[in-house]
Amino acid sequence: MDISPWFNQFTNDMIITLLTGERSYTMAGYFNELSDDEKAERPSALVDETVKFVHAIRKHLMGLLIFQFVSPFLRHYFPYFKNKSDDIIQNIEFINQRMDAIIKRRRQEIENTPLDKPLQNDMLTSIITANTPRDINYNKINDKEVMRPMTDPELRGIIFDGIINGTDTTANTISFIIYYLAHYPDVKKKMLNEIDRIFQDDKTRPITENDIHNLKYCEAIVKEVSRIFSIVNSLPRCLEKPDEIGGYQWPAETIIRINIDAIHHNEEYWEEPDKFNPDRWIVEGFEPKKNSFIMFGGGLRVCPGRKLAMIELVCLMALLFRKYEIDLIDKEAPLKTESGVLTACTELLVEIKLRN
Numbered sequence: 033m034d035i036s037p038w039f040n041q042f043t044n045d046m047i048i049t050l051l052t053g054e055r056s057y058t059m060a061g062y063f064n065e066l067s068d069d070e071k072a073e074r075p076s077a078l079v080d081e082t083v084k085f086v087h088a089i090r091k092h093l094m095g096l097l098i099f100q101f102v103s104p105f106l107r108h109y110f111p112y113f114k115n116k117s118d119d120i121i122q123n124i125e126f127i128n129q130r131m132d133a134i135i136k137r138r139r140q141e142i143e144n145t146p147l148d149k150p151l152q153n154d155m156l157t158s159i160i161t162a163n164t165p166r167d168i169n170y171n172k173i174n175d176k177e178v179m180r181p182m183t184d185p186e187l188r189g190i191i192f193d194g195i196i197n198g199t200d201t202t203a204n205t206i207s208f209i210i211y212y213l214a215h216y217p218d219v220k221k222k223m224l225n226e227i228d229r230i231f232q233d234d235k236t237r238p239i240t241e242n243d244i245h246n247l248k249y250c251e252a253i254v255k256e257v258s259r260i261f262s263i264v265n266s267l268p269r270c271l272e273k274p275d276e277i278g279g280y281q282w283p284a285e286t287i288i289r290i291n292i293d294a295i296h297h298n299e300e301y302w303e304e305p306d307k308f309n310p311d312r313w314i315v316e317g318f319e320p321k322k323n324s325f326i327m328f329g330g331g332l333r334v335c336p337g338r339k340l341a342m343i344e345l346v347c348l349m350a351l352l353f354r355k356y357e358i359d360l361i362d363k364e365a366p367l368k369t370e371s372g373v374l375t376a377c378t379e380l381l382v383e384i385k386l387r388n
């Protein structure tokens with residue numbers, strides 16, 4: 033099977049559920065799309081609804097470019113561009129309506145829950161209740177602007193950012209992990225030893241927080257794959273004031289791109305930078321030099337989903353490999369990727385068997 037689109041559906045469902053507290057069924061939708069006779073045991077209306085929502089988000093991402101690169105004049109007066117941009121605007125209206133309905137429903141649920149009763153554990157609930165009497169930090173800060181509860185468009189923006197940034201990033205990273213494990217059998221063996229030591233023969237028990245702390249080698253693999261093959265290959269920054277970079281003077285407002293790949297492969301920071309070696313991360317006391325490992329960016333705009341992403345990836349590795357044997361169909365085949373804002377895996381043909 034081509035496992036890469038499955039990872040996309042999985043991380044989509046996962047992030048939507050974590051952020052909004054609503055179940056998402058794009059995996060079921062993808063199963064139904066591929067299978068002629070057997071269908072997923074999920075209510076088809078729910079499946080169709082989530083698939084439509086996720087398609088709309090993808091369409092929005094692709095369509096946004098028209099507002100960046102096509103002038104307002106062309107968008108308003110040339111039917112081809114006008115139809116395209118109207119379509120994208122209609123699409124975002126659909127996304128907003130769907131998000132607003134979720135927010136409204138959750139606000140009502142929160143209002144109907146007595147103050148001493150627990151609420152759902154999802155990000156939407158946390159950000160709706162932030163700066164309200166349910167917030168444990170309520171009244172601790174005096175700044176009125178910081179202390180006001182968030183408006184619906186603000187809530188929508190946060191959830192939307194999370195869905196967009198939290199899907200393809202983790203999905204492609206796990207695809208690259210599978211690829212590297214298939215090419216480095218010693219690393220894979222060491223990883224399986226760690227997983228088997230922790231889970232023994234239990235292939236179904238839920239993962240605990242302790243397990244996550246103990247899956248140190250899995251974490252090292254995630255970091256090493258991301259160092260050697262970072263899915264985000266550069267970071268944009270805008271110079272606030274004139275500055276010297278690379279021996280040249282640049283005026284304020286210059287947009288620069290920080291080359292993550294070059295930093296991750298720089299001999300000044302890494303021993304044998306081109307060698308895939310997860311063990312470097314588990315050497316006692318090892319800490320990468322400041323700003324030399326930036327898979328999640330850095331500074332004020334550092335990825336807010338970095339801890340979640342690590343937990344998700346480590347858990348996914350343990351869940352998959354404690355139960356299944358996964359190998360590439362053709363180890364000689366080059367990794368198929370496409371680079372844009374991030375480097376995406378376009379196909380990963382694997383064979384999956386139950387582990388005995």
Ligand code: HEM
Pocket residue numbers: 193194195197198199201202205263264267268326327328329330331332333334335336337338340341
């Ligand atoms: C392996 C997975 C991930 C990678 C490699 C990754 C990487 C990045 C990078 C490089 C940035 C830019 C940081 C900067 O400019 O300094 C970023 C930003 C961001 N990420 Fe992630 N990310 C991952 C997962 C996630 C997840 C799971 C979420 C959501 C829960 C998320 C949400 C965001 C958001 C909202 C931003 C924008 C932050 C801002 O501009 O202030 N990311 N991510």
